Amino acid sequence: MEMLNQGLMEGLSSSQIGFYLNSTNLNNYSPPPLGTNHHHHQQQQQSDDLKPLNHNHSNYYLQSSFTLDHVTSTLTKAASREDDYLSVNYNLCRSAAWGEGTKGLFQLGGSKRSCNGEDDYPNYVGVSAVKMKKIKGRRKVREPRFCFKTMSDVDVLDDGYKWRKYGQKVVKNTLHPRSYYRCTQDNCRVKKRVERLAEDPRMVITSYEGRHVHSPSNDLDESQGGTQPQLNNFFW
DNA sequence: CGTTTTTGACCAGCGC
DNA sequence: GCGCTGGTCAAAAACG
Numbered sequence: 001m002e003m004l005n006q007g008l009m010e011g012l013s014s015s016q017i018g019f020y021l022n023s024t025n026l027n028n029y030s031p032p033p034l035g036t037n038h039h040h041h042q043q044q045q046q047s048d049d050l051k052p053l054n055h056n057h058s059n060y061y062l063q064s065s066f067t068l069d070h071v072t073s074t075l076t077k078a079a080s081r082e083d084d085y086l087s088v089n090y091n092l093c094r095s096a097a098w099g100e101g102t103k104g105l106f107q108l109g110g111s112k113r114s115c116n117g118e119d120d121y122p123n124y125v126g127v128s129a130v131k132m133k134k135i136k137g138r139r140k141v142r143e144p145r146f147c148f149k150t151m152s153d154v155d156v157l158d159d160g161y162k163w164r165k166y167g168q169k170v171v172k173n174t175l176h177p178r179s180y181y182r183c184t185q186d187n188c189r190v191k192k193r194v195e196r197l198a199e200d201p202r203m204v205i206t207s208y209e210g211r212h213v214h215s216p217s218n219d220l221d222e223s224q225g226g227t228q229p230q231l232n233n234f235f236w
Numbered sequence: 237c238g239t240t241t242t243t244g245a246c247c248a249g250c251g252c
Numbered sequence: 253g254c255g256c257t258g259g260t261c262a263a264a265a266a267c268g
Binding site for chain 2: 164165166167168184
């Protein structure tokens with residue numbers, strides 16, 4: 001399967017977050033070195049690795065390589081600087097995962113150029129803002145969220161956790177409904193939603209919100225011989 | 237019979 | 253305020 005990446009936030013509404021990419025051979029994917037192809041977005045050179053994409057949205061992207069350690073340390077710095085909570089969300093592919101801070105989104109990885117040869121965002125993907133709202137002068141507490149995109153015939157990917165569906169909604173301008181799931185573990189309020197990308201129904205968008213208060217509870221007897229595609233080394 | 241899914245109702249936020 | 257949109261509830265149905 002080819003590495004697919006649209007490089008944009010297509011299909012995401014403003015209330016959604018993140019970008020994502022997944023493929024069959026994610027382990028072999030190494031992002032191209034950054035700083036070599038920034039003609040669409042000429043960046044100010046700074047010492048810091050984390051920079052806002054623009055002033056209004058306070059989003060950030062990483063400018064150097066995407067090792068987990070690097071991402072973690074960089075984002076931790078940013079979080080402390082902004083006196084903010086931060087979820088270091090990261091997925092195996094290292095190519096495009098987003099986390100969310102109070103000031104907006106943090107890109108945790110870059111992306112390869114788009115599959116159709118277009119050269120929109122060679123080394124990283126664009127981002128739209130999710131502004132944290134204030135309610136009665138207080139910042140609304142929002143669980144860390146992130147999402148990713150997978151080419152799959154199956155809607156609900158096996159991520160090692162047990163989910164119960166609690167809703168389904170038809171969203172405008174899309175053919176496929178969006179499904180809402182909640183983690184079945186007691187006291188765990190993690191939610192997840194699944195939908196197909198309107199522009200490319202082969203792609204599944206999986207969004208997570210919150211942190212599990214427990215470890216994955218995948219029943220091995222079922223998953224071993226199961227037919228569901230699994231997301232290995234997936235953590236958040 | 238306990239658990240999960242379905243599905244319309246309900247509700248909250250937002251733009252006008 | 254009003255209507256639109258999307259997220260959640262919950263009762264009933266389906267499931268195993």
